[in-house]
Amino acid sequence: MSVFIQQLINGFFIGSVYGLFAIGYTLVFGVLDILNLAHAAIFTLGGLSALWLTRTTGLPVWASFCLATLFSGLLGLVLYRVAFAPLRRRADSNLSGLISSIAMAIIFEAGAFEIFGARTVRFPQGMFAVRVYHFDSLTFTSLQLEIVAIALGLMVVLSLCLKHSRTGKAMRAVAESETTARLLGIPVERIISETFFVSSALGGAAGILFGLYFNALGPDMGRSIELKGLAVIILGGMGSIPGAILGGIAFGMSEVLTVALTGMSSLRDAVAFSVLLLILILKPSGLLGRGRIRQA
Amino acid sequence: MLLEFEQISRSFGGVKALSGVTFGVGEGTIHGLIGPNGSGKTTLMNVVSGLCPPDGGRLLLGGRPIHRLGPHRIAGLGVARTFQNIRLFAGMTCMENVIAAQHLRGGRALLPRLLRLRGAKISETRSVAEALTCLTKAGIAARKSAIAGALSYGERRRLEIARAMALEPRLLLLDEPIAGMRLREIEEMEGLFRSLARSGITILLIEHNMPFVMRLCHRITVLHFGQTVITGAPEEVAEHQGVIDAYLGPKRTEG
Amino acid sequence: MSEFFAVYGSLINFAGLNALLALSLYVPLSAGQLSLGNAAFAGIGAYVSAILTMRLNAPFPLAIAAGAFTAACVAVVIGAPVLRIRGIFLAMATLAFGEVVRIAAVNLAITGGAEGLIGIPSKTTMLIIYGTLGVAAYFLTILRGSRIGWSFASIREDETAAMVMGINTTLYKNSAFILGAFIAGIAGGLYAHLNFIITPGEFGFAAEVQLLIYNIVGGARSVWGPILGAFILTAIPEVLRGVDITAGPPRLFVNGLILLLVILYLPNGLSSFFKRAKGSSE
Numbered sequence: 001m002s003v004f005i006q007q008l009i010n011g012f013f014i015g016s017v018y019g020l021f022a023i024g025y026t027l028v029f030g031v032l033d034i035l036n037l038a039h040a041a042i043f044t045l046g047g048l049s050a051l052w053l054t055r056t057t058g059l060p061v062w063a064s065f066c067l068a069t070l071f072s073g074l075l076g077l078v079l080y081r082v083a084f085a086p087l088r089r090r091a092d093s094n095l096s097g098l099i100s101s102i103a104m105a106i107i108f109e110a111g112a113f114e115i116f117g118a119r120t121v122r123f124p125q126g127m128f129a130v131r132v133y134h135f136d137s138l139t140f141t142s143l144q145l146e147i148v149a150i151a152l153g154l155m156v157v158l159s160l161c162l163k164h165s166r167t168g169k170a171m172r173a174v175a176e177s178e179t180t181a182r183l184l185g186i187p188v189e190r191i192i193s194e195t196f197f198v199s200s201a202l203g204g205a206a207g208i209l210f211g212l213y214f215n216a217l218g219p220d221m222g223r224s225i226e227l228k229g230l231a232v233i234i235l236g237g238m239g240s241i242p243g244a245i246l247g248g249i250a251f252g253m254s255e256v257l258t259v260a261l262t263g264m265s266s267l268r269d270a271v272a273f274s275v276l277l278l279i280l281i282l283k284p285s286g287l288l289g290r291g292r293i294r295q296a
Numbered sequence: 297m298l299l300e301f302e303q304i305s306r307s308f309g310g311v312k313a314l315s316g317v318t319f320g321v322g323e324g325t326i327h328g329l330i331g332p333n334g335s336g337k338t339t340l341m342n343v344v345s346g347l348c349p350p351d352g353g354r355l356l357l358g359g360r361p362i363h364r365l366g367p368h369r370i371a372g373l374g375v376a377r378t379f380q381n382i383r384l385f386a387g388m389t390c391m392e393n394v395i396a397a398q399h400l401r402g403g404r405a406l407l408p409r410l411l412r413l414r415g416a417k418i419s420e421t422r423s424v425a426e427a428l429t430c431l432t433k434a435g436i437a438a439r440k441s442a443i444a445g446a447l448s449y450g451e452r453r454r455l456e457i458a459r460a461m462a463l464e465p466r467l468l469l470l471d472e473p474i475a476g477m478r479l480r481e482i483e484e485m486e487g488l489f490r491s492l493a494r495s496g497i498t499i500l501l502i503e504h505n506m507p508f509v510m511r512l513c514h515r516i517t518v519l520h521f522g523q524t525v526i527t528g529a530p531e532e533v534a535e536h537q538g539v540i541d542a543y544l545g546p547k548r549t550e551g
Numbered sequence: 552m553s554e555f556f557a558v559y560g561s562l563i564n565f566a567g568l569n570a571l572l573a574l575s576l577y578v579p580l581s582a583g584q585l586s587l588g589n590a591a592f593a594g595i596g597a598y599v600s601a602i603l604t605m606r607l608n609a610p611f612p613l614a615i616a617a618g619a620f621t622a623a624c625v626a627v628v629i630g631a632p633v634l635r636i637r638g639i640f641l642a643m644a645t646l647a648f649g650e651v652v653r654i655a656a657v658n659l660a661i662t663g664g665a666e667g668l669i670g671i672p673s674k675t676t677m678l679i680i681y682g683t684l685g686v687a688a689y690f691l692t693i694l695r696g697s698r699i700g701w702s703f704a705s706i707r708e709d710e711t712a713a714m715v716m717g718i719n720t721t722l723y724k725n726s727a728f729i730l731g732a733f734i735a736g737i738a739g740g741l742y743a744h745l746n747f748i749i750t751p752g753e754f755g756f757a758a759e760v761q762l763l764i765y766n767i768v769g770g771a772r773s774v775w776g777p778i779l780g781a782f783i784l785t786a787i788p789e790v791l792r793g794v795d796i797t798a799g800p801p802r803l804f805v806n807g808l809i810l811l812l813v814i815l816y817l818p819n820g821l822s823s824f825f826k827r828a829k830g831s832s833e
Contacts, residue, residue, distance in 0.1 A: 035639055035642075035643075082811070083811065086815055087814075087815070090818070091386070092818075094639060095585065095639075096814050096818065098639065098642070099763065099764075099767050099810065099814045100810075100811055100814045100815065102760055102763070102764070102810065103807045103808070103810035103811035103814060104807070104811065105807075106803055106804075106806055106807030106810065107803075107804055107807035107808065107811065109803060109807075110800045110801070110802075110803035110804035110807060111800075111804070113800035113803065114800040114801070114804075223756070223757070226756070227646065227650060227756055230643055230646065231647065234643060234647075264658065266654070266657045266658050266664070266665060267654065267658055269650065269654055270651070270654045270658070273647050273650040273651050273654065274651055276647045277644060277647040277648055277651055280633070280636065280640060280643060280644035280647060281632040281633060281636075281644065282632075345715045346714075346715075347711065347714070347715065366714075366719075367714035367715050368714055368715075368716075368717050368718055368719045368720070370715075371714075371715055371716055371717035372717050375715075376715070376716075377715050379711075379712070383709045383711060383712040384708075384709070384712070385704070385705060385708035385709055385712065386708060386709075387708055388704070388708060392704075395701065396701045396702075396704060396705045396708075396713075396716070397705075397716045398701075399698060399701065399702060399705075399716055399717050399718050400716075400717040402698075403698070404696065404697050404698040404701065405697065405698060406693065406694060406697040406698070406699055409693045409696065409697050410690070410693050420696075459716070463716060463717060
């Protein structure tokens with residue numbers, strides 16, 4: 001029984017990182033109706049640049065993490081300017097945007113390979129004072145707790161900002177209707193840029209936390225989370241922030257539970273993707289979605 | 297009667313868009329459908345073309361119930377339509393738009409083409425000739441090689457009518473066919489619709505331009521809040537108090 | 552000449568197979584359906600045919616046909632519910648389907664697990680590849696001008712308008728999906744019998760994206776576009792080697808850059824370049 005609970009807790013830890021990653025995905029989809037497949041590449045670059053900063057600059061850990069997050073956000077701005085902004089007038093912009101984001105993903109990934117090399121790299125040992133807590137028969141580390149705290153904290157901050165801040169309200173207005181938002185005097189272009197900045201910064205932060213959790217970073221670490229992130233936002237309903245959080249945690253838990261129950265690590269994603277396929281077939285708007293399926 | 301509505305109802309999430317709509321459209325006539333915005337005219341057209349199946353009631357085409365059929369089946373029975381917001385195949389030329397709509401008339405079968413049979417060539421030549429006829433009738437043959445997406449507003453409306461004619465329909469549904477057209481174009485369209493009706497095609501049309509409707513239509517049905525107010529000849533409709541109320545709001549009785 | 556084939560033979564073979572795979576995605580794309588499950592269908596074709604030749608000693612053509620039919624049958628089952636959803640949701644549903652197929656291949660005993668199948672008899676020749684590609688291209692060209700092809704194009708342009716013109720959109724969308732799966736199944740079978748080894752990873756997300764890139768770069772509005780795209784992108788690594796770029800990252804970078812430039816400046820792909828040149832000379 002305690003093994004079971006331990007697995008659930010582990011699933012919750014990793015699920016919170018998935019949720020953080022997925023929030024960035026779903027934010028852009030919610031505001032712009034486009035799928036940004038370069039999100040995973042930014043996730044990778046976020047993680048790798050944080051590692052590079054801690055290793056080479058001698059900055060304190062928290063500072064290099066903040067800088068790497070900022071850097072990811074700036075990459076998001078570049079991404080928007082280059083790959084999405086020029087396509088916005090086009091009739092098939094959500095499809096061509098999907099493709100140009102794939103192009104940017106390839107370019108970013110090539111950059112990651114070139115700069116950081118193909119090897120898997122780790123954070124230097126002893127960088128953090130990791131304490132191990134025992135609670136009854138359950139075990140977790142201070143690092144895990146910090147990761148969850150940061151992930152959940154960022155999600156809460158984002159949700160509050162969307163609800164109450166001026167920019168957040170403007171984002172929601174643009175998501176509802178761009179034309180109306182423009183009529184209301186909202187600077188749509190700027191809001192979209194800011195959406196990309198926030199989304200990518202969160203993606204980068206997720207990359208850092210992911211790298212910390214497994215203590216392994218590589219230029220292709222985004223590939224596995226790319227599809228998981230998609231699965232999460234569909235599970236949670238496209239464009240829904242609470243959905244992405246819950247979807248991420250559910251996905252993380254289903255992963256570890258599948259492995260724990262079957263004993264086969266190769267089956268890790270099986271349940272999640274089977275469920276995903278079923279959901280798409282039965283209820284494409286997802287579990288918490290607003291039913292925003294495009295009907296011609 | 298070619299087309300009969302019997303107690304047609306349709307709701308969207310609790311809002312009754314149509315309730316108990318009942319009237320008939322005579323064969324070979326031009327039948328107008330008018331009413332204030334939101335009175336359910338376009339919904340009714342979507343019901344006829346099968347895009348929006350009714351919740352209740354019956355719809356008969358030539359005596360045959362069609363309200364349970366899908367859009368392509370209804371089109372197959374000879375019902376063609378245009379859309380209020382114009383739905384062309386924007387990436388194709390005008391000619392290609394019309395050829396694409398010849399789906400139901402057979403021809404261009406795969407097997408003869410694969411085997412390079414002579415019939416394939418003949419059927420292809422005929423299909424192009426027929427498409428050109430449709431374009432000519434709608435007065436847009438001169439633009440046959442233009443990409444549909446690049447046409448002017450009036451030209452797009454004409455092309456959509458040409459495309460509908462390619463189905464060789466018995467019943468033609470026109471949703472605001474002259475909206476945004478200039479006076480000369482409107483007169484041309486009027487002539488076109490009359491000649492189509494003379495050739496035996498029944499037309500059901502939605503239009504807001506009252507003088508146009510009054511001149512052209514043999515009979516008119518007025519919808520208000522999803523219900524039929526009256527069906528009758530233009531003069532009857534014009535004098536009907538319910539119609540005046542529907543458009544201007546009920547007259548307030550003083551004192 | 553024989554020296555040329557000795558050096559570039561396998562490159563030419565893979566270019567042909569990639570072109571065939573690109574065509575398999577072209578079919579649903581021509582009906583407006585962005586399917587990202589075609590690499591998975593190729594995987595089904597590859598595994599089924601390889602298992603048949605390895606375990607049952609089945610004749611090669613029969614094995615290829617069985618693989619393609621299996622892929623098509625799976626497409627029948629999966630297409631009916633999936634094609635009710637549109638656009639990006641369809642893309643994601645087919646992606647999820649592809650993942651399920653990949654996970655199945657990793658976990659089944661008969662597919663050899665994560666290591667895949669090893670020792671598949673080598674039966675595919677250049678003649679077979681290019682013969683199949685030629686037949687497929689010819690068939691699809693004829694199909695394009697037929698009633699079916701026009702229906703595909705109508706659905707791609709405007710599904711609702713296509714419906715009211717008497718086109719059974721459900722039927723045609725499914726047909727396009729199934730035909731694409733069938734062609735992908737053939738290509739997968741040929742690939743398996745060319746390559747000696749197949750592994751589940753080869754038919755995953757990266758492969759799906761690659762097929763899409765062939766179509767976008769070449770242009771999915773004609774049969775020749777995807778073939779052109781596949782040829783160019785398969786040849787590029789060789790060309791780059793010629794100018795001394797051999798490492799992975801710059802090559803990746805060039806691929807991404809080409810894709811980006813095409814989608815930004817040539818929305819109908821490189822093949823529209825030829826059409827444009829022809830149009831201006833008329």
